[in-house]
Amino acid sequence: MKGEEVAWQPKKVSGDSDIRQLAAALKKLRGTKGVLSPAKMSKQPILAEMLGRGDVQRAYETLRGELQRAAVSSSRGQQAGAWSLLIEEVSCEARLKSTGVLMHAAERTVRDWADKGGWEEIAAELLYSTGAGRPVARQTTFLRYPTKEQGLAMTFIAEVPLANRDFDKPIIKVNDVDYIDQSDHIVRVDRESGVTEHEYGLELMGIPMPPEDARNIEAPVLKIQFTVPVSIRMAHRFVSDFRSHAYYVASNSIGQSQISFVVFRPVDE
Incomplete structure (x- = not known):
């Protein structure tokens, strides 16, 4: 079974400004009450636009797939960010605390790991995979x-x-x-x-x-x-x-x- 050629091409990533914008949205998503879900992501339309071309469900699946990768095979900053979104706890504080237990670090420490580079790394991976020839x-x-x-x-x-x-x-x-x-x-x-x-x-x-x-x-x-x-x-x-x-x-x-x-x-x- 083979794919077929079509004129459609994924949009290109414009650069660091997109990475910073997406990283800020992911950080904001972490602070939002509730477990990770399409409904939670729908409150930030920028995520659907940047990760799913306007489709919230597609954006959710793309993000969750990347977070699952980052949680087990990446830098500690990416792991801290990924777990703080993936862990099924309602409050941000509870997710950060559980992330700290998993990573053997204090809650404040894992927050800093994500905020000081982790979100940008995850954002760069997401934008590269969705917009520069590495589709999900x-x-x-x-x-x-x-x-x-x-x-x-x-x-x-x-x-x-x-x-x-x-x-x-x-x-x-x-x-x-x-x-x-x-x-x-x-x-x-x-x-x-x-x-x-x-x-x-x-x-x-x-x-x-x-x-x-x-x-x-x-x-x-x-x-x-x-x-x-x-x-x-x-x-x-x-x-x-x-x-x-x-x-x-x-x-x-x-x-x-x-x-x-x-x-x-x-x-x-």
Whole structure:
């Protein structure tokens, strides 16, 4: 599967003024009450404009993908800034305190690390990836359980830039068994946003229900892995519309691979 050429090109980054402007917006976002979300970002339209060409959801996914990278493989300034946005605490103070615990430093120290260079580094990476030829691809997983036949309906979406020619078949594994050849493949081209969307759908039948006496344990039911082999950065989005109160989903993104666990949770918890 190959991408196709199109006239659309990402806008160019104008320079240090953009970096400073975005860095200031990220710092302001950190100080805003609430966990990181599209709704929280929508209060600063500049973020949607600079990171998503006006699309708040796209900007959110781009930012979250970059923060996940910065939180584990970057300078301490970037790590401090990334964690202070990613940690799911309502107040800025609580997020900074938790960041300090993670980085073995005082709350004031991690704030200074982010404010004295960290935000600018994150902003530069974001602007370079979105505006200078290093686009961010997106991968999305949708799960629906159970179906009438006690199956798990799964949809996997890889959204990559139109001009990208490195995209190949993804890896779709359930409990370490590859299901790519059993999936339906649909390709959509969106020239306005400059992406090709590859959708893979499959239904896994006969998902076992948890044993009746399993009331005090959490037993993993399925491990789902979706890997998109492209040589560009990934932004991850995970969506679940499970219809059973007895199950929940945990998802973890590592590089280009998104691993989700469908786990039994006792109803009375």
